[in-house]
Amino acid sequence: AQSVSQHNHHVILSEAASLELGCNYSYGGTVNLFWYVQYPGQHLQLLLKYFSGDPLVKGIKGFEAEFIKSKFSFNLRKPSVQWSDTAEYFCAVTLGDSWGKLQFGAGTQVVVTP
Amino acid sequence: EAGVAQSPRYKIIEKRQSVAFWCNPISGHATLYWYQQILGQGPKLLIQFQNNGVVDDSQLPKDRFSAERLKGVDSTLKIQPAKLEDSAVYLCASSAGQDLRPLHFGNGTRLTVT
Numbered sequence: 696a697q698s699v700s701q702h703n704h705h706v707i708l709s710e711a712a713s714l715e716l717g718c719n720y721s722y723g724g725t726v727n728l729f730w731y732v733q734y735p736g737q738h739l740q741l742l743l744k745y746f747s748g749d750p751l752v753k754g755i756k757g758f759e760a761e762f763i764k765s766k767f768s769f770n771l772r773k774p775s776v777q778w779s780d781t782a783e784y785f786c787a788v789t790l791g792d793s794w795g796k797l798q799f800g801a802g803t804q805v806v807v808t809p
Numbered sequence: 810e811a812g813v814a815q816s817p818r819y820k821i822i823e824k825r826q827s828v829a830f831w832c833n834p835i836s837g838h839a840t841l842y843w844y845q846q847i848l849g850q851g852p853k854l855l856i857q858f859q860n861n862g863v864v865d866d867s868q869l870p871k872d873r874f875s876a877e878r879l880k881g882v883d884s885t886l887k888i889q890p891a892k893l894e895d896s897a898v899y900l901c902a903s904s905a906g907q908d909l910r911p912l913h914f915g916n917g918t919r920l921t922v923t
Contacts, residue, residue, distance in 0.1 A: 704849075
């Protein structure tokens with residue numbers, strides 16, 4: 696079955712530590728890849744996206760992600776996290792030329808301690 | 810611009826009761842989505858509208874769930890009768906089109922079925 700897998704459900708780390716969240720998908724064909732973030736009490740927001748081209752994409756707030764086609768992966772990274780990065784992070788996939796029919800992973804809750 | 814508005818923010822009902830959620834998308838957005846997010850899982854698409862027509866409702870449990878967008882603007886999602894497993898956050902999102910344009914999410918309605 697087609698799916699999106701996120702490797703960790705909960706991550707706790709200290710400020711200034713590096714963050715890497717894993718995401719794998721099992722869809723064949725052309726995929727579009729996304730990372731969304733949900734800060735406490737707020738709505739889902741787009742962090743970054745990959746459609747084509749350079750597999751290393753940069754998003755808002757210092758986040759970046761790398762698409763590795765051979766590994767069906769789209770891992771999210773940030774070199775140095777801040778307390779304000781505490782949030783839930785969702786990897787998502789759409790097929791073809793659609794933004795909207797997002798298939799989400801289960802999410803990773805990230806807690807950054809001061 | 811104003812964001813996607815949803816109401817109510819919270820709803821508690823007993824099983825077998827009915828409930829309705831309302832969504833007002835961003836002005837001018839033709840495409841509207843309803844997602845269901847069960848605790849511990851990522852959002853799952855229930856239904857997609859383009860203007861007032863249904864594009865995809867393949868994952869909508871039609872025996873108890875219904876949705877409409879009569880004038881191509883606001884939308885309502887109804888559950889009748891509710892089951893315990895319907896407890897979730899119901900997210901509405903809108904976009905300017907079905908193609909590669911970003912989704913804007915509302916804050917969601919948290920439903921608890923007791």
